[in-house]
Amino acid sequence: MDDALELRYYGHGNRNARKIALTFDDGPNPPRTEEVLRILADAGAHATFFVLGKWADRWPRTLERIRAGGHVVGNHGYAHGFHLSDYERAEAAISHVTGVPTTFLRAAFYQYGACVASPLAHSRVLIDQDIASDDWQLSDPDDICRAVLQNPHLTAGSIIGFHDGAELDDDAQRVSRPAAMIEALPRIVAGLQSRGFELVGLDNFELDTPFVWRGGRDPSDPQALGTKADAEPSPSASHDQDVYQVHKRRGILGA
Numbered sequence: 001m002d003d004a005l006e007l008r009y010y011g012h013g014n015r016n017a018r019k020i021a022l023t024f025d026d027g028p029n030p031p032r033t034e035e036v037l038r039i040l041a042d043a044g045a046h047a048t049f050f051v052l053g054k055w056a057d058r059w060p061r062t063l064e065r066i067r068a069g070g071h072v073v074g075n076h077g078y079a080h081g082f083h084l085s086d087y088e089r090a091e092a093a094i095s096h097v098t099g100v101p102t103t104f105l106r107a108a109f110y111q112y113g114a115c116v117a118s119p120l121a122h123s124r125v126l127i128d129q130d131i132a133s134d135d136w137q138l139s140d141p142d143d144i145c146r147a148v149l150q151n152p153h154l155t156a157g158s159i160i161g162f163h164d165g166a167e168l169d170d171d172a173q174r175v176s177r178p179a180a181m182i183e184a185l186p187r188i189v190a191g192l193q194s195r196g197f198e199l200v201g202l203d204n205f206e207l208d209t210p211f212v213w214r215g216g217r218d219p220s221d222p223q224a225l226g227t228k229a230d231a232e233p234s235p236s237a238s239h240d241q242d243v244y245q246v247h248k249r250r251g252i253l254g255a
């Protein structure tokens with residue numbers, strides 16, 4: 001199989017370190033992103049923001065505030081469309097504001113079949129999640145708290161997915177959608193910290209055991225577009241370990 005049709009991605013970190021990675025997608029999105037930044041700062045927590053290129057172009061100041069807060073900025077595509085592979089365009093927009101290349105990338109809609117067409121995606125560390133807050137479809141903050149804090153899979157090394165923005169061009173929806181999550185977030189952060197978890201950005205997080213996504217021969221063929229369900233644990237743990245060590249040597253992964 002051609003290596004170009006294969007992607008490795010991480011769904012969690014070291015299960016033996018009491019660290020959790022909070023991730024926020026689809027921003028920057030004022031004033032919601034600033035509200036998240038305030039909650040994290042008050043709690044002494046750090047996180048990773050997978051931002052969209054189109055919003056980086058529109059709200060560079062908010063993106064600068066994410067960076068100024070000591071958080072990690074990752075690439076989540078430019079327009080966040082189905083089957084779009086516009087990670088190069090997103091990278092140009094993001095790095096134009098931040099001045100540095102991204103290290104981490106999250107596939108829009110976790111659609112690895114589109115991602116695989118991007119040369120840039122092959123040079124970034126791909127990040128999935130093992131805990132979905134479902135915040136994009138829940139409107140009651142209590143439900144979002146439960147989806148995270150009572151999730152049976154929540155444990156050391158978890159990567160939790162939230163949305164501080166939306167890919168939607170409708171301004172009213174984009175601003176209103178994250179409201180319930182923001183109401184829930186102080187309780188979620190306090191709940192995780194009370195269990196002894198340190199909340200860190202991916203630059204301070206040891207990723208563990210990548211999964212392998214394999215597409216078909218022709219990524220433009222809908223039959224060949226992989227989904228998350230196609231993902232399978234890598235058959236070769238030692239090879240994965242080699243890849244991990246290479247990333248580590250290159251300083252791509254946190255300590």
Ligand SMILES: [Zn+2]
Pocket residue numbers: 025026076080108109167
């Ligand atoms: Zn997204």
